[in-house]
Amino acid sequence: MFIDILLAFFCALSFLPFTTGYCAYSYGRSFWLWFGLGCVLPILSFFILFALLYRKEMNRGEQLLAEAKAILAAAEAKDREVPIGGEE
Structure with a gap:
């Protein structure tokens, strides 16, 4: 019984x-440091x-960088759809 309570406490605490x-x-920082x-x-x-993380996301430079990455990703996806030389 005591071990069950101790295990439940450890799971809740971790x-x-x-x-x-x-x-x-997930935001590029060290897992072990923050753990x-x-x-x-x-x-x-x-x-x-x-x-x-909120401060980083609200930074205008970070917002512009994310927007530029999205534009580049969309252009690469579109480029993969069209065969080279425009031939189908």
């Missing part, structure tokens, strides 16, 4: 560090990470 680490990794911060400061590290 949810936030794993979430913080995953979010950091460690999530273990030491669980709630605070979560809010700090999201503040950093």
